[in-house]
Structure formats: C-alpha cells, structure tokens
C-alpha cells in the first residue's frame with residue numbers, strides 16, 4: 250500500500266480529536282484505493298496520542314488484513330459495506346460526536362434549518378431505522394452498513410454525505426478522507442445548531458427549498474436535491 254494513503258488516513262484520524270469529534274479511542278476514518286481494491290483504516294482501540302501513520306491497517310474488500318500489526322477498526326465491516334455499495338465514496342468517518350449522536354439517540358433526522366447545513370447537505374441528515382435483534386446479534390457492523398446503504402438507496406450519497414445510525418451515532422463520507430472529516434465536522438455543528446434552534450423555537454420550519462437549492466448548488470453545481478418539505 251502506498252504510504253501516501255496511510256499518511257492521508259492518519260492525518261484524517263488525527264483531525265477527529267483536534268475538532269473535538271471523539272473522546273478516548275472512539276471514532277475512526279478510512280480511505281479506499283479502488284484501483285487496488287484495498288482500504289486503509291484506523292487500528293482498533295489505539296490512542297490517538299500515540300498513533301502513527303505506520304499503525305494504519307490495510308484490508309482487502311472482505312476485511313482480511315493485508316498490512317498492519319494491529320486489528321482494524323471494529324467498524325471496518327460498516328466502512329466496507331458502504332465502499333462496495335457506493336463507488337463515489339472515497340473516504341468514510343465514524344464518530345460519537347455529542348450533538349449528532351444525541352439526534353441519533355432521539356431517533357430524529359437532523360433537520361435542514363439554515364444555509365450552513367445547505368452548503369454541505371442537500372437534505373435533512375437522515376436517521377436510520379433501528380437494527381433488528383437478529384441484525385444486532387448477527388454481524389452488527391456489517392448490518393449497520395447494510396441498513397445505512399438501504400437508507401441511501403434512492404439518493405446520491407455525495408449530495409447528503411452523512412447519516413446518523415439510530416441509537417449509535419454519525420457516519421460521514423466524501424470523495425476523500427479529508428472531505429469526509431470536513432463533512433463530519435459540519436454535521437456536528439449543524440446538529441448543535443438545530444438542537445439550539447429547536448429550543449429557541451419549537452415551531453420552526455425547515456429551510457425553504459429555494460434557499461437550499463441556492464446554497465447547495467452554489468457549491469456543488471446544479472442538482473435535483475431531495476428531502477425538503479414545502
């Protein structure tokens with residue numbers, strides 16, 4: 250595996266504590282080398298304080314370790330399920346960032362309420378359904394990826410590059426690991442803004458579709474975004 254991708258994934262993982270998105274060893278970032286069908290991901294349970302680029306783990310698309318002295322992140326099957334389903338995705342982030350996780354625990358999608366949201370996400374940030382007892386007791390991480398993929402089935406995943414898994418937490422993605430981290434930071438910020446806005450005005454309404462279209466299209470080009478009421 251080229252060391253460049255390990256360096257990129259290492260730098261993206263180190264951005265998680267820097268942006269306050271993780272505590273202890275929570276969270277993980279990966280990136281895919283689609284030409285070689287390999288994924289580089291954070292090692293499981295290793296402190297960000299001591300982590301190095303050489304600690305990044307390289308796995309094949311079935312999750313077999315190809316390089317690395319540590320176990321790959323416990324969420325590796327979730328990352329792989331998304332890479333297999335969505336060819337546009339190049340990097341994935343999972344965190345337990347406080348406000349996005351709170352919306353996940355409440356079972357509520359993060360509503361699109363303003364232009365900060367609309368600059369990055371073309372709709373509400375959906376909350377998945379609950380996993381069934383069988384899905385939880387089976388391969389939980391793989392089933393989490395499949396539930397996310399099903400929730401995104403009718404959308405362009407780079408138009409809303411994030412989702413919250415019910416009673417678990419946020420996953421974000423992008424064309425690169427760095428873009429995925431950027432989207433994860435924005436997701437946490439708009440989750441916090443939406444929580445505060447709801448407290449200020451429980452009767453607030455979603456962003457108007459023409460304002461959503463104006464902002465998202467300005468950054469991402471014309472698109473048929475989806476999901477907004479009105």
Ligand SMILES: O=C(CO)[C@@H](O)[C@@H](O)COP(=O)(O)O
Pocket residue numbers: 274275276277291292293294295321322323324343
């Ligand atoms: O969500 C969880 C655990 O619930 C994991 O993302 C978190 O503990 C990080 O695990 P890894 O260190 O990536 O194996």
